[in-house]
Amino acid sequence: MKNPIEIIDLSSIFEGLENKWVVLSKDNKKVLAVADEIEGLGKKINDGIVMKVPDPRYSFAPVTSFV
């Protein structure tokens, strides 16, 4: 039986935005705002889903470093 749920596909719309902060539309189809720091998203932060875009150069397993 085929998966009945549509995949949320961020692979294309996140291209070139690695490590940026973005506001994603609530339907997950469009990027509404981009900034280097979350503060740069301004009032757009209230318009959608706020995410830090993963860096596609690396597989993700959370690694910490001393700060």
Next chain:
Amino acid sequence: MILSYTRFKDERNNFVHRPTLAITLYVGSKSIKTRGLLDTGADNIVINNGFGRMLGIDIKKLPMRPLLGINGVPTKSWEYSLDIEVDGLSNSRKTSEIRFIDSPSVGVLLGHRGFFENFEIKFETYALMFEIDLPKYS
């Protein structure tokens, strides 16, 4: 509630699928919608400091708790409690202990304390789906 995995690109330009979940973080009258990564290997909910700043929290005044990641080096985190609601799941808003972290790569990780302990979650990775519901048992 059945949800799909989220598709990203990996370092070979192939697709990689991760279980991310739309949630809302609440502090007082402020809120932010985001997507958190369901991380069964994490003890805690870990949230980037940026969200805390936008929610009006003075993070450096919070109790500092060390966290250990896979590279074995402890890092600073700051303990706080805030409300988290799973978008689309009624009665899912819970007050949870979280850790803020200053990280270039972490947005929100949803770990055991404060998240997995509050929900029934079933992964069906072979079909790129997962199910999340309120717990049947206390």
